[in-house]
Each structure stands twice: as structure tokens, then as C-alpha cells.
Amino acid sequence: MATSLPxxxxxxxxxxxxxxxxxxxxxxxxxxxxxxxxxxxxxxGLLPPQVETLDEQLVRAYExxxxxxxxxxxxxxxxALQDTNEVLFYRLLLDHIEExxxxxxxxxxxxxxxxxxxxxxxxxxxxxSYPLRDSIxxxxxxxxxxDVDVIVVTDGERxxxxxxxGAGGLGIPIGKLSLYTLIGGIRPERTLPIVLDVGTxxxxxxxxxxxxxWRHERITGQAYFDFVDQFVQAVKQELPGTxxxxxxxxxxxxxxxxxxxxxxxxxxxxxxxxxxxxxxGAILGAVKVTGKSLKEQQIVMxxxxxxxxxxxxxxRGAIQGExxxxxxxxxxxxxVDKGGLLHSGRKDLTAEQSVYAQxxxxxxxxxxxxxxxxxxxxxIGKIDATILIGLSTVAGAFSEPIVREIARKVERPxxxxxxxxxxxxxxxxxxxxxxxxxxxxxxxxxxxAPVNHGGSKxxxxxxxxxxxxxxxxLGVAASGARRVAEPMxxxxxxxxxxxxxxxxxxxxxxxxxxxxxxxxxxxxxxxVGIEAQKDGIAPKVREDELHxxxxxxxxxxxxTSLA
Ligand code: NAI
Numbered sequence: 001m002a003t004s005l006p007x008x009x010x011x012x013x014x015x016x017x018x019x020x021x022x023x024x025x026x027x028x029x030x031x032x033x034x035x036x037x038x039x040x041x042x043x044x045g046l047l048p049p050q051v052e053t054l055d056e057q058l059v060r061a062y063e064x065x066x067x068x069x070x071x072x073x074x075x076x077x078x079x080a081l082q083d084t085n086e087v088l089f090y091r092l093l094l095d096h097i098e099e100x101x102x103x104x105x106x107x108x109x110x111x112x113x114x115x116x117x118x119x120x121x122x123x124x125x126x127x128x129s130y131p132l133r134d135s136i137x138x139x140x141x142x143x144x145x146x147d148v149d150v151i152v153v154t155d156g157e158r159x160x161x162x163x164x165x166g167a168g169g170l171g172i173p174i175g176k177l178s179l180y181t182l183i184g185g186i187r188p189e190r191t192l193p194i195v196l197d198v199g200t201x202x203x204x205x206x207x208x209x210x211x212x213x214w215r216h217e218r219i220t221g222q223a224y225f226d227f228v229d230q231f232v233q234a235v236k237q238e239l240p241g242t243x244x245x246x247x248x249x250x251x252x253x254x255x256x257x258x259x260x261x262x263x264x265x266x267x268x269x270x271x272x273x274x275x276x277x278x279x280x281g282a283i284l285g286a287v288k289v290t291g292k293s294l295k296e297q298q299i300v301m302x303x304x305x306x307x308x309x310x311x312x313x314x315x316r317g318a319i320q321g322e323x324x325x326x327x328x329x330x331x332x333x334x335x336v337d338k339g340g341l342l343h344s345g346r347k348d349l350t351a352e353q354s355v356y357a358q359x360x361x362x363x364x365x366x367x368x369x370x371x372x373x374x375x376x377x378x379x380i381g382k383i384d385a386t387i388l389i390g391l392s393t394v395a396g397a398f399s400e401p402i403v404r405e406i407a408r409k410v411e412r413p414x415x416x417x418x419x420x421x422x423x424x425x426x427x428x429x430x431x432x433x434x435x436x437x438x439x440x441x442x443x444x445x446x447x448x449a450p451v452n453h454g455g456s457k458x459x460x461x462x463x464x465x466x467x468x469x470x471x472x473x474l475g476v477a478a479s480g481a482r483r484v485a486e487p488m489x490x491x492x493x494x495x496x497x498x499x500x501x502x503x504x505x506x507x508x509x510x511x512x513x514x515x516x517x518x519x520x521x522x523x524x525x526x527x528v529g530i531e532a533q534k535d536g537i538a539p540k541v542r543e544d545e546l547h548x549x550x551x552x553x554x555x556x557x558x559x560t561s562l563a
Pocket of ligand 1: 251271275302303304305306307308336337338339340390391392393394418419420421424444445446463464465
């Protein structure tokens with residue numbers, strides 16, 4: 001028998017009808033629109049007659065995903081789904097987080113940035129190009145949604161390990177904000193990816209006829225910083241209270257930008273601060289496993305670049321938090337770079353590095369290499385190192401003799417080869433476990449498979465910033481914080497450490513599994529909010545109220561009724 005439809009459907013004024021509704025990725029439910037919704041919004045006939053549940057749609061979406069032949073194709077598929085139906089996209093990601101995170105984010109997103117101009121389909125985020133520098137407030141006003149919790153901005157100059165990608169760098173903010181939503185639960189429509197298109201020095205991009213960015217060499221010097229300043233002032237004016245996260249800027253720009261703006265608005269640099277916080281979280285977890293305190297540690301940092309110094313700064317703050325003076329805390333660090341141990345006799349240190357220079361008198365009789373440096377092996381031979389961290393890009397630098405010497409003097413050495421990619425790792429996880437007879441507490445920068453030792457499988461933690469940034473976004477959004485202060489990063493690291501599975505199981509990873517990330521993010525967000533209140537940079541509310549705000553802010557992908 002034929003079913004008759006109402007002739008004058010009564011759509012709600014703020015919800016579009018028909019094809020326009022199906023084109024709204026935030027409202028579209030596809031085949032899951034109910035009979036009532038199809039009637040109210042004029043969808044009958046535009047959709048196949050079968051009404052499905054989200055779970056049924058997930059089966060088809062996963063089937064389509066699996067049919068794709070390589071990771072870039074899978075990335076393109078997921079991005080298209082994100083632009084079509086956000087609830088379905090995020091539920092699919094949540095259900096397959098371990099399989100799909102490397103597809104929407106690292107490492108596949110690197111290829112997506114390289115290929116940005118070739119795989120471009122639909123607009124997402126904002127392109128703020130240098131030639132339009134006098135209209136930045138207007139460009140920001142063109143954003144798709146009025147209220148924004150988090151902006152991720154890049155200038156595309158230092159994209160992951162693949163360098164300058166110009167406007168194609170926008171792939172990184174897009175991917176990263178997907179994780180802010182997936183894990184932190186920041187509502188998708190309250191995120192805004194931005195690329196500051198200041199040109200590119202990548203000749204392959206410049207010579208590519210399909211390149212979609214501003215075809216010009218990079219703007220540099222004062223003109224560059226003036227442009228960034230115009231952008232920041234426009235954000236302060238148009239989006240006060242929005243968290244502005246800097247992403248993949250080249251080192252000579254990243255630090256000055258952070259230093260200049262960190263006290264002016266709600267902002268942080270994930271490469272610097274997020275990296276330090278996740279490494280600190282893993283170290284604090286490892287130290288807890290040893291049963292000692294952080295202030296008892298002797299820390300050897302191999303690599304004194306932006307990552308090494310950033311991690312050392314975070315650790316130093318945590319040590320001072322345990323009651324040591326600044327000088328006492330500094331004396332615990334033995335930092336080694338290309339020129340050997342950092343000491344007061346060296347004239348080539350930057351201001352940030354000088355903080356870690358040991359007094360020359362303390363190392364005067366130490367062995368030196370033929371070129372006069374005090375090398376890593378010399379330092380390890382002279383002190384009882386308890387923590388060894390590698391952020392040097394020197395593959396194999398943590399050699400067997402060095403590791404055995406540490407393990408000879410310490411029961412549970414903490415050894416973190418953090419350099420990326422795997423080909424640059426200072427050591428392989430399996431070697432570290434073997435050379436220390438399973439006693440080393442290991443975390444790495446790149447992923448390593450579990451290691452078999454003495455009949456057990458030891459899980460290796462990967463220090464991935466994803467443990468921190470989505471939680472930080474949730475924390476500042478829920479608490480209404482006005483700044484991202486260092487104690488908030490420390491609170492995040494401490495909470496991450498408390499969630500270390502290795503505290504309960506000696507063979508477990510030092511960091512939680514990805515499937516636990518949403519729960520841990522909510523806990524971190526709460527700790528961040530409490531810290532922000534203590535620092536006087538977030539409105540004071542009762543603990544139970546803050547807790548509720550975190551839960552209410554963390555969006556879960558599920559359909560809501562429109563009819
Ligand atoms: P960078 O180039 O700023 O610093 C490298 C440092 O290593 C410099 O201090 C340099 O003097 C030192 N170094 C290089 N060769 C050396 C040698 N033969 N002996 C002793 N020291 C040497 O690099 P950046 O940005 O600090 O990154 C370093 C590494 O850390 C990279 O592999 C990067 O992928 C990795 N990283 C890992 C993160 C993680 O969470 N796993 C996060 C951020 C960076």
C-alpha cells in the first residue's frame with residue numbers, strides 16, 4: 001500500500017532543508033535520518049528508503065575504507081567522510097583509533113601535505129595569504145563558524161620531517177584538530193585550522209603547475225614577524241578567548257613567537273611545550289616505577305636542540321617543584337651536543353643552553369676526545385646516570401658499552417631514545433632491553449614493536465604529543481583559562497604519569513594505550529583547569545562543577561534528533 005507524505009512539511013527555520021541539509025557535514029545523518037526527519041526537512045526521495053542506525057552505517061563506511069589500496073587513499077576517503085558526515089567520521093575513528101590515527105595524522109598526513117594541491121577536494125579552514133595581509137580581520141570574519149575553542153596555525157615551513165610545504169602545510173592543522181575532537185572532544189564546529197601562507201622555498205612546490213598556495217619565495221625577517229603580528233592582533237580582536245596553538249614553525253621562528261605572545265593571549269606551541277610535557281609525563285611515570293623521586297635523578301640529555309632544551313626545561317621545573325633550588329636542579333643535568341658536554345668553558349652556547357652548562361671546575365680532570373670534547377661515553381663513565389634521553393638525531397648513539405655501563409651502576413635505568421624517525425633513533429628498543437637484561441624503562445620517539453624478554457612481552461611507550469594537546473584544549477575550553485602557563489603543562493604531565501600502566505604491570509607500557517586516551521584526556525583537562533584556577537588565570541569554580549564542565553565539554557559523536 002502506498003504511504004502518503006504530508007504536503008506542507010514544517011522545517012525549523014535554523015535548519016536547512018533538502019539537499020542543503022545533506023550538504024551540512026555537521027547536521028547530515030545520511031541514511032540515518034528518521035522517517036519523521038525526512039518528512040520535516042523534505043528529504044524523502046533524496047535518500048534510499050531504508051532507515052539505518054549509526055552502527056549499520058559504520059559497517060559500510062569501514063568496508064569502503066578497507067577497499068582503498070594505500071594509506072593516502074585511506075586518508076582521502078576519511079577526509080571526504082569528514083566533509084560529508086562528521087558524526088560518522090568521528091565514530092569510525094573512535095571505533096578504529098589504533099588503525100586510523102596514523103592515517104588521519106602522522107605519518108600519513110605528511111604525504112597528504114606534500115600532495116595537498118593534488119588531492120584537494122573541498123575547502124576546510126582558512127588560508128591567510130601574505131598578499132591579503134591588510135585584510136586579516138576580514139578573513140577571520142569569513143570563518144565558517146562564529147564560536148571557536150581552538151585554532152591550530154602553521155606557516156608550513158617545518159612540516160614533520162619533510163620541511164617546507166607552503167600552503168600544503170594546512171593538512172597538519174586539519175589532522176591535528178581532528179584529534180582535538182576525537183580525543184579531547186572539542187566540538188568539530190568549534191575548531192579552526194589556519195595556514196599563514198607566506199610563500200614557500202620548496203622549488204618542487206613552486207614549479208608544480210597545480211600548486212594552490214601563493215607562488216612566491218618565503219617572506220622573511222621583519223616583514224615575516226610583522227605579518228605574524230598582524231595575524232595575532234586580529235585573533236585577539238576577532239576571537240578573544242580562543243586557544244591559538246602554533247604548529248610546525250621553523251625553530252628560528254617558533255621560540256621568538258612563543259616568547260612574544262605567551263603572556264598576551266591563550267596560546268602555546270605544541271612542538272616545544274607539548275613535546276616537553278609528554279616526555280616529562282613518561283619520565284615521571286618511569287621514576288615512579290623505580291620507587292625513587294625525581295630530585296634524586298642524574299639526567300643525561302643527548303642533544304641540545306629545541307627539543308632537548310625544551311624537555312630539560314620541563315624536567316627542571318618539575319625538579320624545582322620537588323623543593324630543590326634552581327641551582328641544585330640545574331646541577332642534575334648533563335647535556336651533551338655536537339661539541340660535547342655543555343660546560344662553562346664553552347663559548348658557543350645559546351642563552352637557553354647556557355642554563356645547563358656545568359661549571360668547568362667540576363669536569364676539569366675528565367677524559368676528553370682528541371678534539372677536546374667531553375663525549376657521551378665520558379660523561380656516562382664519570383657519573384651515575386639514572387636517566388638518558390636522546391634528542392640528537394644520531395642513530396645508534398646509545399651504543400652497547402654506554403648502555404651496559406649505565407645498567408652496571410643503576411638498577412632500573414630510564415633510557416629514552418626520542419629522535420624521529422626510526423632511522424634516526426639513538427637505539428632500538430629490543431637492544432636496550434637485551435643489554436640491560438630487561439631492567440631498562442624505555443620510551444621512544446618512533447613506534448617500536450613489543451619486545452620479548454624472558455618469556456614476557458614488554459610494551460614500548462611512544463612519546464607522542466597526542467597524549468597532551470587534545471587534553472590541553474579540553475582543559476582550557478572547559479575551565480575558561482585565559483593563558484596556558486607552564487604549571488598547567490606540568491599538571492598535565494603529572495596526571496599522565498599517574499595513568500602509566502607500568503605502575504601496575506611491570507611489562508606494560510609507560511604510557512596509556514590509545515583506547516584510553518579520551519578518559520585520560522578528561523582527567524588531564526581537570527588537572528589543567530585546577531592549576532589554571534590556582535594561578536589565577538581561570539575563573540574560580542568548585543571542583544565538582546569543573547569536573548562537570550569537562551564532561552559536558554567533551555563531545556561524543558552520536559546523532560541527535562532534529563525532528
Ligand atoms: P635540532 O637540530 O634542533 O637539535 C639536534 C641536537 O642534537 C643539537 O643540539 C645537536 O648539536 C645535537 N647533535 C647532532 N649531532 C650530534 C652528535 N653527533 N653528537 C652529539 N650531539 C649531536 O633538532 P630538534 O628539533 O631538537 O630535534 C631532535 C630530534 O628530536 C629529532 O629527531 C626530532 O624528530 C626528535 N623529536 C622527537 C620528539 C618526540 O616526542 N619524540 C619531539 C620533538 C623532536
